[in-house]
Amino acid sequence: MHVLLVEDDNRLAAALTAALARLGHQVVRAGRADDALRLKDGADFVLLDLGLPDMDGLEALRRLRRASTVPVIVVTARSEERDVLRGLRGGADDYLVKPFRTAELIARMEAVIRRGTRPLTAPGPVVAAGGVRIDLAARRLEVDGRPVTLTRREFDVLALLAREPGVVRSREEILDEVWGDLLLSASRSLDVHIAGIRAKTGCPGLVETLRGTGYRLGTGECTSGS
Numbered sequence: 001m002h003v004l005l006v007e008d009d010n011r012l013a014a015a016l017t018a019a020l021a022r023l024g025h026q027v028v029r030a031g032r033a034d035d036a037l038r039l040k041d042g043a044d045f046v047l048l049d050l051g052l053p054d055m056d057g058l059e060a061l062r063r064l065r066r067a068s069t070v071p072v073i074v075v076t077a078r079s080e081e082r083d084v085l086r087g088l089r090g091g092a093d094d095y096l097v098k099p100f101r102t103a104e105l106i107a108r109m110e111a112v113i114r115r116g117t118r119p120l121t122a123p124g125p126v127v128a129a130g131g132v133r134i135d136l137a138a139r140r141l142e143v144d145g146r147p148v149t150l151t152r153r154e155f156d157v158l159a160l161l162a163r164e165p166g167v168v169r170s171r172e173e174i175l176d177e178v179w180g181d182l183l184l185s186a187s188r189s190l191d192v193h194i195a196g197i198r199a200k201t202g203c204p205g206l207v208e209t210l211r212g213t214g215y216r217l218g219t220g221e222c223t224s225g226s
Contacts, residue, residue: 004043005029006036006060007075008053012098016047019102033060040068045109048092050076050083058083058090065091071112075105086176127162130220132206134162143201143222150200153178154193161207161217170214 003020007013008031017027028043030036033055040046046064050057061072073094074087087095093112096105125137131144136159141148150158156178161169171190179189194215198204203222207215 001025001044002042003027004036004039004046004070006033006046006052006057007031007049008051009049016102016105019106023106033057036060037063040064040070043070045113046070046072047105048072048074048076050074050078050087058086061087061090061092071109073105073108073112075100086180089173089176127165127217128220129162129165129206129217130203131222132201132203132220134158136162141201143203148201150197151193154196154200157190157193158197158207158217161215165217168210168214168216174215 003025005013005016005020005027007016007029013029013031017029020027028039030039031053033052036046036048037060048057048061048064052060057074057076061074064070064072072092073096074092075096075098076083076087077098078084079097084095084097093115094108096108125135127134127136133142135141139155139159141150141155141158157174160174160177161167174190194207194209197207201222203218203220205218205221208218209215
C-alpha cells in the first residue's frame with residue numbers, strides 16, 4: 001500500500017517508515033497537517049498523529065473526511081477517553097495510543113482493510129423538509145421561500161442533522177461535532193440553540209426530539225403564517 005504517515009517526531013517516523021517498508025509498503029511522510037491534506041489523494045492508508053505543529057490533528061481528520069474515505073488510524077499520545085471518542089466520531093477507523101508495538105499497528109491496519117472503508121457521504125447541496133430548504137454549501141435557509149437567518153452554531157446544528165436525514169444524533173455527538181466538547185452534555189446550550197432554530201423558522205417540527213436518544217431532522221411542518 002501507499003501509506004501516508006503524518007507524524008512530526010522524526011525518530012518515530014523513521015522507525016515506522018522502516019517497519020512498513022520491510023513489509024513492502026511505500027511510505028510518504030508528512031510532518032504538517034497542510035502537507036498531509038495535500039498528499040491525501042495518493043494514499044491507500046493514513047496514519048495520523050494528533051500533535052501536529054500547524055493544526056490540531058482532530059481538525060485535520062475532519063477536513064480529510066470531508067473529501068476522502070481513505071482508511072485512517074490515529075496514532076497519538078493522547079489517551080483520554082474524550083480524545084478517543086472525538087477521534088473515532090471524527091472519522092478515524094481506529095485509534096492507537098503511543099507507545100505501541102509495531103506488530104499491533106500492522107494488525108490493526110490489516111483489520112481496517114478487512115472491514116473495508118466507509119462510504120463518503122455526498123448529500124445534495126440542498127436538503128428539503130416540508131417547506132424548509134437548507135442549502136448546506138451556501139449555508140442558506142429558506143422557509144416557504146423566505147430567507148431565515150440563524151446564528152453560526154444554530155446553522156451548524158441544523159446542518160449536522162440535515163446531512164443525514166432520518167439519522168438520530170445523540171446530544172453528546174452534536175456537542176462534540178459542533179462545540180468540540182462532549183462534556184457539555186449536562187448543560188442547556190444545545191437546548192437553547194434548538195429552541196432558537198424552531199422559533200426563528202416557525203417550524204417546531206423541523207428538529208424532532210427523541211427522549212433519551214437524541215435529535216433528528218423532522219418533517220419541516222410550520223405554523224401558519226410563518
